[in-house]
Amino acid sequence: xxxxxxxxxxxxxxxxxxxxxxxxFYKVVRDITTKFGTxxxxxxxxxxxxxxxxxxxxxxxxEEVNLRAIFERHIIDMPKDIDLVRRIRGETFTGESVTYRR
Numbered sequence: 001x002x003x004x005x006x007x008x009x010x011x012x013x014x015x016x017x018x019x020x021x022x023x024x025f026y027k028v029v030r031d032i033t034t035k036f037g038t039x040x041x042x043x044x045x046x047x048x049x050x051x052x053x054x055x056x057x058x059x060x061x062x063e064e065v066n067l068r069a070i071f072e073r074h075i076i077d078m079p080k081d082i083d084l085v086r087r088i089r090g091e092t093f094t095g096e097s098v099t100y101r102r
Contacts (some may be wrong), residue, residue, distance in 0.1 A: 018100050020057050061085060 007100055010018065033040045062077070064085045069077045086092075 018051060020051065020055060022051065025054070065091075 029042070029047060029050055033042075046075045061082070065077045065081045068085055069075075072081070074081070
């Protein structure tokens with residue numbers, strides 16, 4: 001990894017701020033939920049909770065993916081690393097929903 005990339009990673013590790021911009025995230029949530037009905041509304045706190053949970057999930061996923069890439073001596077994380085980590089976690093994606101097997 002390059003020096004600039006490592007510097008950026010350290011910068012983000014020192015903060016607890018959310019990385020995904022609020023407006024685009026909320027738009028994605030609304031786009032997804034319109035498939036379930038047109039009259040759905042969200043309280044601001046509910047959207048904040050979804051935002052926090054999504055980032056928490058993604059950070060954990062990419063931590064595990066990065067460990068896998070290091071183990072395999074990859075320079076970058078690959079989609080197959082993400083697929084493997086999700087399978088190990090018991091997550092399946094059918095195109096419409098995510099299912100967790102326990």
